[in-house]
Each structure stands twice: as structure tokens, then as C-alpha cells.
Amino acid sequence: xxxxxxxxxxxxxxxxxxxxxxxxxxxxxxxxxxxxxxxxxxxxxxxxxxxxxxxxxxxxxxxxxxxxxxxxxxxxxxxxxxxxxxxxxxxxxxxxxxxxxxxxxxxxxxx
Numbered sequence: 001x002x003x004x005x006x007x008x009x010x011x012x013x014x015x016x017x018x019x020x021x022x023x024x025x026x027x028x029x030x031x032x033x034x035x036x037x038x039x040x041x042x043x044x045x046x047x048x049x050x051x052x053x054x055x056x057x058x059x060x061x062x063x064x065x066x067x068x069x070x071x072x073x074x075x076x077x078x079x080x081x082x083x084x085x086x087x088x089x090x091x092x093x094x095x096x097x098x099x100x101x102x103x104x105x106x107x108x109x110x111x
Contacts, residue, residue: 011074018070022063030056065094 033052040046068090075084 008074008078008080010078011071014070014074015067018066019063022059022066026056026059026063028056029053029059032056065091068094 030053033049033054033056036044036049036052037046040049068087072084072087072091075081075087
């Protein structure tokens with residue numbers, strides 16, 4: 001067994017729970033959106049059903065970010081500052097990428 005992982009059993013447990021629960025949540029939200037699309041026209045507008053599916057996809061996109069955030073929290077709480085700094089750097093890169101991507105998309109779309 002890798003010694004670094006053995007040092008952080010709580011981290012492994014939390015990450016497993018996060019990913020397990022997040023996967024189920026994303027699947028359920030997408031499934032609900034698909035059911036609404038099948039029922040669409042009678043009770044629900046198709047656009048609302050599509051937005052529910054998009055929300056489920058967003059859950060899947062957020063899982064890796066939440067994973068890094070949990071890692072940062074656990075590393076700092078355990079005073080493992082080296083890995084905490086790495087996790088903070090990864091979150092910073094993700095945030096900068098999101099901000100720059102949003103600015104570039106806004107500039108390309110004309111505002």
C-alpha cells in the first residue's frame with residue numbers, strides 16, 4: 001500500500017463518499033430530466049426538462065472540483081501543508097481557467 005494514502009485514511013473515505021453520492025445525484029437529476037422530456041408537452045415545457053438534464057451534467061462537472069476542495073480541507077486540517085499547497089494551486093488553476101474561459105466566451109459572443 002502506498003504510504004501517502006495510508007497517512008490519509010479519512011481523506012480516502014471522504015473522497016469515496018463524495019464521488020459515490022455525487023455520481024448518484026448526477027444520475028438521478030439527469031434521469032429526472034429525461035423523464036420530464038418524455039412527459040414534455042403535456043405537463044412540462046421541453047426547455048425546463050433540458051435545463052434539468054444540464055443541471056445533472058453540471059453535477060458531474062463539479063465533482064472533480066469538489067474533490068480537490070475536500071483534499072485541501074483535509075490536508076490543511078491534518079497540517080500537511082505540502083499537499084495542501086498543491087491542492088490550493090490546483091484550485092487556483094481551475095478558477096483562473098473558469099474566469100478566463102468566461103471572459104473569452106463573452107468577448108467572442110460580443111458581450
